[in-house]
Amino acid sequence: MEKRWVISQEAPAEVVQQLTEQLKISSTLASILCQRGICTFDEAKHFFRPSLQDLHDPFLMKDMAKAVNRLNNALHSNEKILVYGDYDVDGTTSVALMYGFLRNYTSNIDFYIPDRYKEGYGVSSQGIEWAAENGFNLIISLDCGIKSANKVAEATEKGIDFIICDHHLPDEDIPKAVAVLDPKQVDCPYPYKELSGCGVGFKLLQAFCIQNDIEQEEVYKLLDLLVVSIAADIVPITGENRILAYYGLQHLNGPQPMRPGLDALKELADIRSEMDITSIVFGFAPRINAAGRMGDAKNSVRMLLAQTKEEAFKMADIINESNKARRDKDSNITKEALQMIAQDDFLRGANSTVLFKETWHKGVIGIVASRCIEHYYRPTIILTQSNGKASGSARSVHGFNVHSAIESCSDLLEQFGGHMYAAGLTMPVENVQAFKERFEQVVSSTITEEQKIPQIEIDAPLNLKQITRNFYNIVRQMEPFGPGNMRPVFVSECVYDTGSVRVVGDSHLKLRLTQDGFTSIDAIGFGLGDYYDKISKGIPFDVCYTIEENVYRGVISLQLRIKDIRIN
CATH class of the missing domain: 3.10.310.30 (Diaminopimelate Epimerase; Chain A, domain 1)
Structure with a gap:
């Protein structure tokens, strides 16, 4: 399929020059930073050195004080609290985060995930009925609720209060809950608008800790769950999300033991390298989602809350089987759908x-x-x-x-x-x-x-000789990558293969590129095997790519991951 290459507009030359000198980096990297809104030394300092001290005060969020006060009253009065969440990754991690934290302060707590097929998305009448029958006084909804004005009214009639933690765009009719936490409300002054649903729940617990003189370290222990929600829900990894994701990944990759449920997922997904946003998106997210798609999303929560390896693997195996069933359904229906279009x-x-x-x-x-x-x-x-x-x-x-x-x-x-x-x-x-x-x-x-026409957004042109270990190390410091801060894509023109081009696997291209006498660098293009004939004849071509590390037999080297090729 033909793709449109769109090269980002160059940043102002004087700003790039100043940043180049101050940071002692190449003008190419300085330009990329400027394109991403990082144009001063101080902005670069905060970008390259994220700090939990830069998180916003949670009480800036509309209704936060009301939410914390109602939660405190419920805990002090030993009321029954129901943590209610959506059945996707953001919802299930939110529930695990909130329930897992609050059960340290009360035993009068349970969680509820609606059935995707019987109840559908969001707060359901069945869920409220279940809460009423079981004597719950307070529902904390996570990753849902902002569009549930009628359901919140139902709950109120049954004597159940609501605290809503959501991040979706609200309707004009805001639910009449005790507190509505959603930074996307028009009149909410919270500075960062792109939190995940789990992120809004995290801010509620952060505020709870502040008001009750609990060390913030207690809520920071939950950043492993939060980074999974940030990655899987495809929210921008900018501002506060970037700080939370940065420290969440540190938590996943740190010396302390990983949460048993996530450790089990890592093993089942056969992730052997350091965790990053990509490995969460492709390794963790499909499996956690599969529980709600094919069966019971509560299994995902149970896995995330598991306190022993045995319990975690038991639930993770169930989820993994759901994911296999999901893959079979996905593959078969996709073939059928494509056939319907073709015919x-x-x-x-x-x-x-x-x-x-x-x-x-x-x-x-x-x-x-x-x-x-x-x-x-x-x-x-x-x-x-x-x-x-x-x-x-x-x-x-x-x-x-x-x-x-x-x-x-x-x-x-x-x-x-x-x-x-x-x-x-x-x-x-x-x-x-x-x-x-x-x-x-x-x-x-x-x-x-x-x-x-599908487009590839390219950050900057690059000569192959500019690709050094030092250049790559600075690119790596721009992690975590994701929406709003994608891995930089470069374009190099008029390159040649050195004569080593070959097709590997089904249709992948393995080559070694040279340009203007530059020695050479390894490259791989997944699904680009159709270019073999022309490239093998020595025809020059343009290539757009990202830079990554390749580990082969213990040797670490740089290679290009090719996104697209244009034959000259």
């Missing part, structure tokens, strides 16, 4: 993809939508039947607001929600065909030609 003349040439099949598994349709975009790069919605309705997940392409497009079809829907790049929706089955046609019309009238 439909209209769909092959359309600007959107909307597919519906009654028997598809609801737990994997979001993944299938993403897989379809890898083959047909356009806004995609995959629908299945659930509780007599057509229910689905939407995924988008760079720059296109799929939530707005769905909103334009809202008269055909019963429910929808989400954000620019991902959304969920429900409609009567009889509306599916009309929705397909309307959605295609909306997308066709609003999507640009550029948005139809």
Whole structure:
């Protein structure tokens, strides 16, 4: 698939020069820092040396004092507290964080995760009914609740108070809870708006510790759970999130024993190197998510809370089996979906993809939508039947607001929600065909030609001879990488293979590159085997890539991970 290379605009020359001199780094790296909003020595100091002292005062968040006071009253009065969370990674880590901390102060506490298929997303009537039947006085919701005004009202009628910890965009109708903690509220003065749901829960516990003269170290012990939520929920790794992620990774990689549940996951995922955001996203997140997709999300919480290796591995094995089942469903449904597109003349040439099949598994349709975009790069919605309705997940392409497009079809829907790049929706089955046609019309009238081509964002041009161990060491200090602070991507023009190019595995390209007499550097391009014939003939080409370390037989060397190739 053709890709569009977009090179970032150069930062102002005088700012780059000043930063180059002050930090004693190359102008290329100084320019990349400036592009990321790090343009002064002090900003660079805070960026390269994150400090927990730079975390914001949690009491800056609207309703924080109310939340802490209500929590204290519940603990002092020995009220029953229910920790309620979503079934995804952010929700389950939030529940493990809150429940695991508060059970040190009360035994009158339990947790609740809604059933994905019977109850759906967010606070459910079944959950409130269960809380009432079991005598709970206070519910703390995590990663959900901001859109649950009606459900909070139900709880109030039953004598149950709510503290909401959420990070999603609120509706106009804010729930009438005892306290609503969500930095995205229009009137919330909290300086950082991009916390995960688990991050908002963390701030509540941080405030609880401050008010009760408990050492902050007690809440910092939970940063391992918090970094998992930050990585898996794809929130920006900037500002406060970057500090929390930095120390969370230190916790995971430090000398102290890892939390048994995460240690079990690491072993099952066969992660042998140091943990980073990528290994969490691809090693931890799918397994934790699989519990809610294929079975009971409470198993993820139980695993995260496990206090012994035996208990952790017991739960992790159950979750791993769920993940294997998820992979099988995902693979089979993706093949079926791609076949449906290939066999439909209209769909092959359309600007959107909307597919519906009654028997598809609801737990994997979001993944299938993403897989379809890898083959047909356009806004995609995959629908299945659930509780007599057509229910689905939407995924988008760079720059296109799929939530707005769905909103334009809202008269055909019963429910929808989400954000620019991902959304969920429900409609009567009889509306599916009309929705397909309307959605295609909306997308066709609003999507640009550029948005139809996947793009690779490139930070800077680079000559291969600039790639030194010192250069790479500074790049590494920019970690943790993620949204808002991605691993730098470079482009080098008119490079050649030294004659060692070969195809390895199914279709991966292994080569050794040279440019302008530069000795050479190893490179690998996954899925780029089709370029073998031209490159092997000595034709020059341009390459965009990231720089990484490769360990082979105990020898550590630098190599390029190629993202795309352009033959000159």
